[in-house]
Amino acid sequence: MNVNSADLASQKPLESPAKVPAHQHVYERVRKLILFGDLAPGQAVTIQGLAETLDAGMTPVREALRRLIAEGALVHQGNRRVSVPVLDLEGVNELEFMRKTLEAELAQRATSRMT
Incomplete structure (x- = not known):
């Protein structure tokens, strides 16, 4: 069966599942790193380091870190330092x-x- 461009244009696009925002995806990945011990207690965490490790942008990493700090999964130590709590x-x-x-x-x- 041949399909021409007119046939494709008349079809409704396939519905894709809702995309997870980048910061949510990064949040879930960092949370798992903490829960499973890949980030050790007392270990310093940097935005740039996580962005490179997770192949993510700085803004989603920053937002994920803010959320994890608010939840107590990470500790803000002042002077822009963040670490895993002991x-x-x-x-x-x-x-x-x-x-x-x-x-x-x-x-x-x-x-x-x-x-």
Whole structure:
């Protein structure tokens, strides 16, 4: 079957899935680097370094870093320095408390749904 340009022009364009904004994509990638330990606690993070590593623009990296700092996943140390936070004893105790509280509640809910 031959398709000419008039046939193509009359067709509706294929709908593509919504594109993820660049800063969102960079945010997700940096977040994974932190969660999986590829960025170690205490490690300095630079906009330029991440832009090169992730093959991304400086603006999306900057926006992702702002969001991660606001969430506490990164720490702004002044003088434009950003690093991965180091988990201290207080943080470990807080995580332990949250896990004990949540896991007990989740186990109770799960048992009520068992067959």
